[in-house]
Amino acid sequence: MSKKDIKLRAIVAPVPTVVVSAYDENEKPDACTLGLYYTCSHRPPCVTIAINSTDRRKTLKSILKSGAFVVHYPDSDQIRETDYLGVETGYNADKLAKIGYTVTKAEKVNAPVINEMPLAIECKVIHTSDIGSHTQVTGQIMNVQAEESMLDANGRIDIEKLDPMVYDEESHSYRHVGRISSRAFVPGAEMKKTFDKEDGVKK
Numbered sequence: 001m002s003k004k005d006i007k008l009r010a011i012v013a014p015v016p017t018v019v020v021s022a023y024d025e026n027e028k029p030d031a032c033t034l035g036l037y038y039t040c041s042h043r044p045p046c047v048t049i050a051i052n053s054t055d056r057r058k059t060l061k062s063i064l065k066s067g068a069f070v071v072h073y074p075d076s077d078q079i080r081e082t083d084y085l086g087v088e089t090g091y092n093a094d095k096l097a098k099i100g101y102t103v104t105k106a107e108k109v110n111a112p113v114i115n116e117m118p119l120a121i122e123c124k125v126i127h128t129s130d131i132g133s134h135t136q137v138t139g140q141i142m143n144v145q146a147e148e149s150m151l152d153a154n155g156r157i158d159i160e161k162l163d164p165m166v167y168d169e170e171s172h173s174y175r176h177v178g179r180i181s182s183r184a185f186v187p188g189a190e191m192k193k194t195f196d197k198e199d200g201v202k203k
């Protein structure tokens, strides 16, 4: 392989596009679109988001004030609305009302669930940390609400049915998830087994 140095940047595609919501000090729902989002613990289940704190972001202020937020996965039919939530600020407009979306208070945290989005992950803020331009906020997942039609026979989320929006930061575009190319943990475990046998490793 021949590698070359490319422009130094923080993000390499792809990432899930999520919409994060929180109540402001007047219990008005704020929401904005994020690409900086990942799972950071299984026990307890936690996620981390990162929101720019050098520019004014109303949703960040509301999350820090209320101590709670909801992460939503929009589906691929909600591209225009999701993109709008990421280019307008709640300081200028009541964004959710503008796009005709409604909210219900989350079951386990003090934050708004967007009724029109198929997957809502209710989080309680447990840690914040300022890193460069962004504030990283870690939330413990207190409840997950999923549209029934998005679930498989085992009650797990079927990614193909959810059809999440994948954000490609390199080309500034949204993509669909691809087909399954392999089961995880299986080819690696098979390879390990072969190497262990060759090396005479006893179980």
Ligand SMILES: Cc1cc2nc3c(=O)[nH]c(=O)nc-3n(C[C@H](O)[C@H](O)[C@H](O)COP(=O)(O)O)c2cc1C
Binding pocket: 017, 030, 031, 032, 033, 034, 035, 036, 037, 050, 051, 052, 053, 056, 057, 058, 059, 060, 082, 083, 085, 086, 087, 088, 089, 090, 091, 167
């Ligand atoms: C696809 C996409 C991804 C984004 N990802 C982030 C992000 O990870 N962090 C961030 O601070 N802003 C991100 N933004 C920008 C915010 O959503 C945007 O600044 C928004 O207007 C903030 O709204 P608010 O002031 O109502 O909170 C993203 C926007 C788009 C369209």
